[in-house]
Amino acid sequence: MRAALAEKGIDVHWLGMATYGTPYDAQWRPEFSYGSLVETPNGASERDQAEALVEALEEGEFDGIFINVLSDRIQTNIARYLPDKFLRIMIVHNITAGTYSAANAIKNHVHATVGVSDRIRSDLVRKLGFPADRTFAIPHAASAPTMRQFRREPNPADTLRVIFLGRIEDASKGVFWLPEIFAHLPQSIHLTVAGDGPDLESLKSKMATRQRQTTFLGAVHPEAVFDLLLRHDILVMPSRFEGFGLTITEAMSAGCIPVVSRIRGVTDTIVDDGTNGFLFTIGNVREAAQIIGQIHSSRKTAQWMSDAARHKANSTFTIGNMAERYDDVIRHVTAHRPAIALPLKMRDWSMPKGLRSGLRTFVPRPVKNWLRMMRERI
Structure with a gap:
């Protein structure tokens, strides 16, 4: 999708987080021409890592950020602390209760939300009260x-x-x-x-x-x-x-x-x-x-x-269709930028409830598996 959005004047880079000296598989080396790692010392606090991420975003002169919910807790929670100038689009990739709780924890700090299926958009709007006019369904594309x-x-x-x-x-x-x-x-x-x-x-x-x-x-x-x-x-x-x-x-x-x-x-x-x-x-x-x-x-x-x-x-399910829909979302929220919650102070960094381990962590796997199966069958 990076190449397809570039044709529309939207330059997409990736940012990851790692500790200094973290080894990575050489097969991913070509990807580093399209993004970079934000590295921090081993043992750095969550707040220190978050500050390094914000600094990298500002130095890179980015206009906005895609937040992939629960890809990383710090990168998800950063939505609540970003300066006002950054456009924030949250992407929700799964239908689990944990994913929805994390999305709900930051929903007031993003300008738009994209679910990767109709089910996700429907659940977010009907069950969690996400604004329908700023919540979209954009399916993934197959390779080309x-x-x-x-x-x-x-x-x-x-x-x-x-x-x-x-x-x-x-x-x-x-x-x-x-x-x-x-x-x-x-x-x-x-x-x-x-x-x-x-x-x-x-x-x-x-x-x-x-x-x-x-x-x-x-x-x-x-x-x-x-x-x-x-x-x-x-x-x-x-x-x-x-x-x-x-x-x-x-x-x-x-x-x-x-x-x-x-x-x-x-x-x-x-x-x-x-x-x-x-x-x-x-x-x-x-x-x-x-x-x-x-x-x-x-x-x-x-x-x-x-x-x-x-x-x-x-x-x-083409890259072109996917890019067209993301382009529509980006241009819509840029032209009609909605009011969202004020950013929190970095000195008060904390993880909201939806990004912390809950009681579901202690439910035995067989019980979870049975409940998930029955929920979908019903």
Whole structure:
């Protein structure tokens, strides 16, 4: 989106935070030409880090800031302390109670809010009282395959290639349902697990009886994602909750058919069930397996659905569409800048309740998982 907004006269840079000498993966080195790290000494207080961030924003002569809620507590809370001259647009990426609490904690200190799905915008306006005229829904864009050679890898006879792509974590992504789904599928259907996360080793253990049917790739660089998806027929995503589901649009842009859990206002706004992908009830492993089996049994259906998925992604979830909508929001709030709460004094730095750990931190994971599943099913 950086390049697309540059065409509209909007120059976007990123700012991250780290302690002095923090190592980073060399594969990210090209990104440093588009942004920089704000470094502080090890042990620096939150207020010291916040002051360094404000100083970097002022030295960089930035006009405004995108605040990605809960990407970092300090960077989220900085909205309450920024000088008046900075335009502030908050971006909310998830539908969890913790994310909403954090967004609510700073809502009076931002000029506009963007939810990455219709569900998020609806929840913020209806449940948390966000102003409807300053709260927007802008879905993520798929990568731009038109700039790459599009050629799907031919599928070996009688096999089906399924991929899970994302963070290997059960609480949100539902990865421990994968072994149960594949227990209902023949060995000719192969699963690739691409990604890393806290539940990777546990998932490997649970898939141990299906080693010949499963490949674990580990973390995949973003530049390699599109070509990887071209080599697979189905994306399976058994998530309990998502803010949007960028992986779905990436898969669709590569002609990889999404088979994903139905999350109201999120996945059902991306996938047209039965037309360019399939939706299944959260946690219903037999339904997910049945859908995958049906695709396996009808290559002709799989082909036209693959084509439909690619058409939907490349006509709807494009970088151009996304940039156009962000441009509209930026120009709207710049021309009609709303009054917001006065900035707080940096000397009084504190974390509001919504950015502190609450009682939900102590709820056992299995209970949380059950509650999340039932909430979405209802």
